[in-house]
Amino acid sequence: MxxxxxxxxxYCFGVKRAVELAIKTAQDNDNKVYTLGPLIHNNSAVDMLKEKNVFSVDDINNVEGNNIIIRSHGVGKDIYDYCSEKKINLNDATCPFVKKIQKIAYEMYNKGYNIIIIGDKSHPEVQGINGWCDNKAIIGKNLEEFYLIDFNKIEKYAVVVQTTMPQDTFFAVKEYLISLGLTLEFYNTICxxxxxxxxxxxxxxxxxxxxxxxxxxxxxxxxxxxxxxxxxxxxxxxxxxxxxxxxxxxxxxxxxxxxxxxxxxxxxxxxxxxxxxx
Ligand code: F3S
Structure with a gap:
């Protein structure tokens, strides 16, 4: 055989970076630190992190101490605002590729575009991106979901993609949206x-x-x-x-x-x- x-x-570069930042933050503080949501979707890795004093919470109100680690998936703008208001140290391990999508969503939304995210609306990365355009993004993970959406031809749309989407899905949705005759800006943000x-x-x-x-x-x-x-x-x-x-x-x-x-x-x-x- x-x-x-x-x-x-x-491990990709973004996850490696997030794991290293979390472990370093725990070491520097000589105490437990918390990530908002599990850093990695892998039980063995989660156990390894617990041994190194890195724990995960789902609700920011459950964080003990003054440090929070943002995982590679990123979070919406509200979490940054909350941490700054409450003077919580936000240790940001958002993957730079995700950060770029958040920036596009934020800037294009503020320029008057509707944001379309090709991605899974239940995925934290997508929810985080949506949090940079007032949670008003139009979200679909495949052609079937996009067929059900009514688009307004008078509006402008900026299209971003969840980093882990297959290329084929992006191109199929792109072709469909173009066929509708909409005003579109595409950003292929697949990692x-x-x-x-x-x-x-x-x-x-x-x-x-x-x-x-x-x-x-x-x-x-x-x-x-x-x-x-x-x-x-x-x-x-x-x-x-x-x-x-x-x-x-x-x-x-x-x-x-x-x-x-x-x-x-x-x-x-x-x-x-x-x-x-x-
Ligand atoms: Fe990893 Fe960042 Fe890509 S977390 S999968 S390098 S978007």
């Missing part, structure tokens, strides 16, 4: 880390008998990797090496391993080691 690791797998991980999984899934996609079951970018791999070979979404169905895996000759942008290296290594042992 042979095991191959996808060329780009694991290259996502593209690289998706491409690496697509390439590898064509060369192997089965793929293991390692990542949190709630992580949207991990789920997308699994969807891509599934088109070419048997695919298993696992959180850690413990989730591997060893009997099933033994039936394949070549196994590929891919991992989402929020999967820590130590988990990827455990998976690789276990398969190598087989």
């Amino acid at each position: 042979k095991v191959l690791l996808a060329e780009n797998a694991g 290259f880390a996502t593209k690289e991980r998706q491409q690496a999984v697509l390439d590898l899934s064509k060369k192997v008998d089965a793929m293991l996609i390692v990542g949190g079951k709630h992580s949207s970018n991990t789920k997308k990797l699994a969807e891509i791999a599934k088109k070419n070979c048997d695919t298993f979404l696992i959180e850690t090496a413990k989730d591997i169905d060893l009997e099933k895996i033994k039936t394949y000759d070549i196994i590929g391993v891919g991992a989402g942008a929020s999967t820590p290296d130590f988990i990827i290594n455990e998976v690789m080691d276990l398969i190598n042992e087989l």
Whole structure:
């Protein structure tokens, strides 16, 4: 049996930066620090962070102490305003790629454009971006959702995309919106880390008998990797090496391993080691 690791797998630059900032803030304060929402959608990584005094809260009112860490997904303007009013230190680990989208949404909204976000309205990144245009963005995650929206031809629209959306979705929605004859400005804000991980999984899934996609079951970018791999070979979404169905895996000759942008290296290594042992 042979095991191959996808060329780009694991922590992206934005998540790595957020994890480092959170750990450093906890060390510098020699006390517990809180992130607003989990820093990473991966249970093992969350446990590792707890050991380093980094905890997560869902409500800013539950923060103890005077430090809050904003995760890579970013937050709306109201959180910045609240922290400045209450004199809470806001340690900002918003990924620069997300920050750029927030800036576009804020500036274009203030220039009189309606903001369209191609993304999942339940995702914190999208909710954060929406918080930079008075929560008035028009949001849809696929063509079917956009078909249901009534657009006003007199209005102007600026279109941004959630960083983890597939390129195909962006181009399909773009084509549809153009066909409506609207006044549009497009910003393809899909992050290259996502593209690289998706491409690496697509390439590898064509060369192997089965793929293991390692990542949190709630992580949207991990789920997308699994969807891509599934088109070419048997695919298993696992959180850690413990989730591997060893009997099933033994039936394949070549196994590929891919991992989402929020999967820590130590988990990827455990998976690789276990398969190598087989
Ligand atoms: Fe940032 Fe892209 Fe990662 S937006 S958090 S580098 S997936």
